[in-house]
Amino acid sequence: MSAQVAPARRRGLADEVADRVRDAIFDGTYPPGGALREVELADALGVSRGPVREALLKLEREGLVRGEWHRGTTVTALDEVDVAELDSLRAALEQLAVALVVERGPDLAAVDAVVARMERAADEHEMVRCDLDFHDAVYAAAGHRRLREAWEAIRSQVHLFLLTRIGVESEGYLAGIPAEHRQLAEALRAGDRDAALDLFAVHRRHAFDVLTGRS
Template sequence: MSEQSKVSPARRRGLADEVADRIREAIFSGAYAPGEQLREVELSGEMDVSRGPVREALRVLEREGLVRCAWHRGTTVTTLSTEDVAELDSLRGALEDLAVREVIARASDEDLASVAKTADMMERAVDAHEMVRWDIAFHDAVFAAAGHRRLADAWDGIRCQVHLFLLTRIGRSTEGYLDCVPREHRELVAALRARDTDTALGLFATHRRHAVDVVTGAADAS
């Protein structure tokens, strides 16, 4: 009698992963806006694949927080509620505060140069969507420079939702956005390079608060 296998057979998921990548990219590029419905039949037709990989891809994106599935509405691109924004901001703040402390304590000059390079690339952004991508890349570099694997994994768990949050921010307003974001990030880099923990923590908090204020409408009320 043969010994029973301890693991189930592996399945190839390459096609579903590719479909998820393409839908995610369409969301990040603004082709699918928050609240927009994603229909399996239409997606499978546009991408010339069966509905199975599309369904599997949408499950991946749901776990990432980019889409929401409901029996009465189908699948839609996530629209962040006030509670979503508050929870995401508080968690992001906790992770970034630790990342800043770790970067200042441990990062090499080469690590900081990588962070600075992403800030420099913001000067070349031609539109708000490209600026959002460089904003995310900047924070990727900060978490990488922290040299803390589990912290980086935690950031990766909310990264797509932060991207969606920033898309929501530019959906509310882009007034002054292309000018102010590079300046804010240059200030963040300067504080990290100076190894000034208090200043860096304050600047990162202010940077986050600006975006939250735009999304929640607080910037208009002030």
């Protein structure tokens, strides 16, 4: 029995380390392009290098970090191809989600609750978390399990996308995002599929334009 329990505990520790490093990436402690050294992370977290190594592999599968033999592990710095691919994939998933939400006409209380939280966000990093939570709520309202799983597979990379966006330009971000998302919620509630799709496309395009220098 003990031989079966020990590996599970080690996997749990690696997951905890991954959570801590992921949070540090998302709060700006480790910026895009920043080095993640196993020894330093192990010392900071009070663990051995084994769980740190497993955690970094997990984060690499999520697309948050990149490991290269000559550079070690670094926080992913999105290039033009990354930005374009994430934008196009997000668009494909979101179009289906929005269409399903409008068709189903579900209760959007969870979506409204996130908009209310946006109005109280203290800084850009908290607003980015709210932004992701808003889209989580939209995917949940769509009622399509595999679609939500597809979204969750790229969610961390979209989080990085939005962090990169505020790193390029944050002026007006805190002030404008709540109203923008309130408008998205109202479009879903109104049941006009085409209008909702157009508004969500404009919402995505703004972040894309900032990242590509087109704004």
